[in-house]
Amino acid sequence: MDTSKTKMLPPLEAAVKKYQFDIQVKNVSRLCHPKPIVTVNGMFPGPTIYVKEGDRVLINVTNHVQYNMSIHWHGLKQFRNGWADGPAYITQCPIKTGNSYTYDFNVTDQRGTLWWHAHILWLRATVYGAIVIMPKNGTSFPFPQPYSETNILLGEWWNTDVEGNVKQANKLGLPPKMSDAHTINGKPGPLFPCSEKYTYAMEVELGKTYLLRIINAALDDELFFAIAGHNMTVVEIDAVYTKPFTTQALLIAPGQTTNVLVKADRTPGRYFMATRAFMDVPISVDNKTATAILQYKGIPNSIMPVMPQLPAPNDTEFALNYSKRLRSLNTPQFPANVPLKVDRHLFFTIGLGKNPCLTCQNGTKLTASLNNITFVMPKTGLLQAHYFNIKGVFTTDFPDRPPTAFNYTGAPLTANLGTSLGTRLSRVAFNTTVELVLQDTNLLTVESHPFHLHGYNFFVVGTGIGNFDPAKDPAKFNLVDPPERNTVGVSTGGWTAIRFRANNPGVWFMHCHLELHTMWGLKMAFVVDNGKSPEESVLPPPSDLPQC
Template identity: 85%
Template sequence: MTGEINIFRLFFLSVMGYLSISATAELKKYQFDIQVKNVSRLCHAKPIVTVNGMFPGPTVYVREGDRVLINVTNYAQYNMSIHWHGLKQYRNGWADGPAYVTQCPIQTGQSYTYDFNVTGQRGTLWWHAHISWLRATVHGAIVIMPKQGTSYPFPQPDFEFNLLLGEWWNDDVEEVVKQGNKLGLPPKTSDAHTINGKPGPLFLCSEKHTYAIEVEQGKTYLLRIINAALNDELFFAINGHKLTVVEVDAVYTKPFSTNAILIAPGQTTNVLVRADQVPDRYFMAARPFMDAPISVDNKTATAILQYKGIPNTIVPKLPQLPSLNDTNFALNYNSKLRSLNSPQFPAKVPLKVDRHLFYTIGLGANPCPTCQNGTRLTASLNNITFLMPQIGLLQAHYYNLKGVFTMDFPDHPPTPFNYTGAPLTANLGTTVSNLPRLSKIAFNSTVELVLQDTNLLSVESHPFHLHGYNFFVVGSGIGNFDPNKDPAKYNLVDPPERNTVGVPTGGWTAIRFRADNPGVWFIHCHLELHTGWGLKTAFVVENGPSPDYSILPPPKDLPPC
């Protein structure tokens, strides 16, 4: 059996054996210990926050239908919470994980057990810290195997690999954020990108920090690719090899072949790769996509795909990646994504809409007397900068606690304007309310949400993630959304089903979902920079007509505030 070419190969294989899946649904138990470990990735070692001493953290292997218990014990100096990104957590927001939304964080020296069922989902998801910027190093893959006896709806691969794309700072990332806030400016960009925690040989002092996989001629491999980067959309390609996309965000797609993929922070993409080239060593590579005048870490991370029997002395060649600002590739790639929409995996797109929402995405600069720059950058939805509470919003909703949040988030921006016209510098009345403003959604109603980028300060692409749900991406375009013309162009037959979607630079994206999961569900930009600036809100989905359609009671060990 082929596998990783590194000193952890035996450990990796033993873990795979330990986490083998049985024929029936099981109770899976994991222990996650949050701790600080010295790790070298470029020219020196530094202490980083890790899970079980691993970077990236351990992979959670389960099968559709399993119940999962993951006990998280926090030994680090930071408060912590873990989000199981893409798991729907039916009626069970207590296991969702965003700090101060569905729980208060786990304090140093304390533990919390995330207890959830994996229902109606299979594929690649991931987990990560959901507080401050700690997910830079606190993250790992979730692999959900299909039910026993159910095969993939594509050719069975001979082997599978997880590829987590990330960002690396040579400094303590929490200190980087504090320094940026002190100045009122964005924190400095990352020092490197990584593939499975390693930058590859294009970086100084990193010769031994290269991830590699070994393949055999004629065999097919499934790569489970996760973008765990904090702030960068990324292109990914393998020199000389085609990628066949078969799944995004744990939902099967109509397969299509491409030379490269585009993957935003929070998204996952499964591709098939056929080892059909001349046996050699080939670079896998990832680097940013940014088609706006924004500073990014424009460095290329590399890993190696190596045919069996080829010596390590052969120098690999880099693949042709799209250019940094290749908007056309990005738009064309996303337009190819389609749900499988088969009898076994239908695309249940809501055709009738009960609630129409239109949210504008804006950046701004507010006065800040304590900042060295005199102003502080902010972000907003519908001109509202979200204020984080000091108690879990789900807890406040469940116990009907007063004075924690309001439910008056507007369905539309208060002041319509030419959203993507000439650059605007005003905040157009951006406000920070005293309490978080949420939006109440009726149980089982159908919702259409149009996310509109704006040219407040600058246009930019924004990947948006909705907790607790998948949604269908029914439409997208450049410029201002036209409610009279654009809906006629929607794909209501086989649109891609996702949990995280990119809003194109200077454009809009329309999503639809059925609000059949009661609770308080976060929606936010998955660029950590913008989330910290307030580009977020939450939906309060009401209980259904009976206890079977209502929020479950909170667990006894829910972390206190």
């Protein structure tokens, strides 16, 4: 690790890692367009956090920019310390300009690849980086030790100011303009203008095996990824080991991580790594292809790289088949502890629609909802309100199912089915086992949705196309080795069933990881009660908790 760039501080002791994150503006140029962007320590993408399973991590974040800021440590379970989770107005108020906050968490029962990102506004377009959790001493990977490893962060680039785009879109009641390019490690690759020097290259040696830690940090696109001429063996998703399988391409939704092994066993040359969007409904997306280069040692840069064969942008069959191949490793050392008995059955419908808007130029604005509720962000942190019993910030009457049943994925429905605004949470007793079915709907249009649950991993026990059938579909659930994740895609016009045990007390956000849909209200939160003992209760808030 280049400590001069990541500003890693000397550890107090072997099991404590300290980092300093300075949120600052830096001028960056891509696609012939220079502009100031928000960064961590002047880096785009930001620094990688390197820890071992069992470490305690202290990350001091100092905000030097005009925007209020918060950082989310995506996928870290944050047991008992939701104060360190990071989503603005959920577990904390944002860090104001000129202020600092120290995120303090323990890395327990996790290893692999996670990531961190800004969790306020659209600032995560440039404020993101990898978290690499290595096995604790005396243990190793459950797959062949790679020769070396590298992070592959997939993202987006806008030529114009991202926050300005969002403000203009909200004024019109329309979506913001799509990105101008996808990026690989912050670089779009040589298929774009002014980008020859903005191309990421990875050198490999013939016969060696490499571990790629792939993260989709894009705001609004599910992405395919492939390497020309080379197969990839999937060994981990969302920091959970999987049964290995080989594929020529990956599908990775915003928020998800995937580790793959790649063997440099082809004719030495230069090969493009490429990524582009997956979208199987007629909705506009940035469909341009970003590239990086896998280059064999000793091969000159004058050799033209070979381009991989990516799936078609609307290849639903590939997407569904790829997802079906994901399975937990489920060995004695890495068991899949799937809840077999369910205490609480939840059914959430995903809806897109339009609401009247007096301040919008066209009189309406696009909205999104779960169970017909468009979530309203509070002005006080929900965890703070929960811990100190502050009244009037939220209610705990989020419904277990939609108010009106209908043919969810039938003919398009544009009628208003009673969408309401509210900061409504779902209260869950400690240690409850929850089964949640997320159902896409054809309100306005069907679309795939990657959902992220903070504070927990969950098991993806079932998926399907069309309407979920509670009488027939549970019989097909995989309760043996389903994939364990923190972010899951709900297929276009389909459903996904997940299970988790609510043994992490606090307030935990759940939202679509398409930033556009989150902005429109496609989010909610669970408030998980304390258990009976102090060890099963939320810790007291830290003294430097940001105030609103």
